[in-house]
Amino acid sequence: MEKLVIATRRSQLALWQSEYIKAQLQEFYPDMQIELQEFVTKGDKILDVPLAKIGGKGLFTKELEVAMLEGTAHLAVHSLKDVPTQFEEGLQLAAVTKRFDPRDALLSNKYSSIDELPQGAVVGTTSLRRRMAIMMLRPDIVLKDLRGNINTRIAKLNAGEYDAIILAATGIQKLKIENEVKYFNPIPTDVMIPSMGQATLGIETTTDPRIVELVSVLNDKDAHIESTIERSFVDALQGGCQVPIGVKATIIDEHSIRVQAIVGLPDGSESISEDITADIEEFETIGQTLAQTFIDQGAKELLLRAEELAFK
Template sequence: MEKLVIATRRSQLALWQSEYIKAKLQEHYPDMEVELQEFVTKGDKILDVPLAKIGGKGLFTKELELAMLNGDAHIAVHSLKDVPTKFEEGLELGAVTKRFDARDALLSNKYASFEDLPQGAVIGTTSLRRRMAIKLIRPDIELLDLRGNINTRIAKLNAGEYDAIILATTGVQKLGIENEVKYFTPISTDIMIPSMGQATLGIEVTSNEEIKKIVSVLNDKDAHIESTIERSFVDTLQGGCQVPIGVKATILDDKEIRLQAIVGMPDGTETIKDDIKISIDDYETAGIELAKVFISKGAKELLERAEKVAFK
């Protein structure tokens, strides 16, 4: 192929990720031209309403998918946590890249940790998963919605609208803006379990064998194993992106994987949680099996109630 077109959002982080993939592809295919085609998605346009109320994270992928189906682009680069577990006909996940730091992070100009936050402190986050995790450890915290790109969110923190905000560690690190706030503190997964696929890039492709072969060089074995577990867990629960689900698979060695998962109400009043070790040989079914355990404990009913709260 002489030229490959990448569909990308216009946000600074999305462009960083697409440029990263472009550079990786050109390392493998120096004679192939790689071009970025920029799009503004519905999720980028609606900044005053929580994602849970307008359709979830799939709002960041639809325009890019349409461009591929129409032949205007060959692949799209996404944060894997934003990629739904089901694809439109004619599209599929072509590769997942080496995982960056999957933890969430606390950003503040006054406080270095959750322990340091005063009673009734105000934290900015719209994520129902993060809200649940915060309420579990600090029920006194006041939570306010926070939308916009990373720079906008940090600007709101620096303007004094919040005592702290929660962002994905990897996004802040990729843009090199850790020093724009006084305290940048990654949060242990023991406290806040990440979203499925967090800190991994997913390369979406059309069902074209040539394109699939081209991007296959980007697939990272460990990230593939971890994301397969996480995505199958969420898919089996049929929870989607608009309910509080955290799941993190961590390869410990060539034999074992740690699997952490939680579902619950956004206010943390009810949760189902587990932290187990599994054989790496069972990675293709591990997420499904753990989801079945959660379902037997009432996870689907719990998530249905959580979804109703999210859409109020």
């Protein structure tokens, strides 16, 4: 192929990620023309309604997928946490890149940690998973919806609309905007378990074997193992961003892998969690096996209740 077209959203972070992948591909294929095609997705346009109420994170990928299926673009670069576990016919996850910092982070101009927040502090997040985690730690905190791109969210914090906000650490680090707030503190995964695939880039393509082979050079073995476990766990529970699910697989050594997982209600009043160590050679089945453990404890019923609460 002489030219590759990368479909991308126009947000600053999406463009950074697409440029990052373009640069990596250019190293492998220096003579190939690689260009970006920019889109504004439905998820970018609707900023006044929580994602759980309007269809979930797939709203950020639909327009890009249409472009690939129509042949005007060849691949799309996503934050893997935004990529649904099931794909439309003709599309697939062709590669996952080396993972960046998977943690969530607290941003504030007044307080350096969740523990430091005063009684009744206003914290911004629309993520049901983060809401659950915060409520389990600090049920006195007042949660307020927070939509928009990273820069918009930080501007709202700096305007005094929130005492603190919770974002993925990796986005702040990629854009090098940690200093735009007084306190930027990543939260340990033992305190707040990330969403599946957080801080990994997922390369989506059509099933065209030529394209799949071209982007396969970007696939990172460790990220593939970790994301396979996380995505199969969520897939088995049939959960997405409409329900509070956290799952993080972490390779310990060449033989073992740690998996932290939690599901629950958005208000933190009920939850099921596990923290296991498993044989890394079993990575293709670990997620499903762990999900079954959750299902046996009533996870599907709990998630149905969580979804009902999210849509109220």
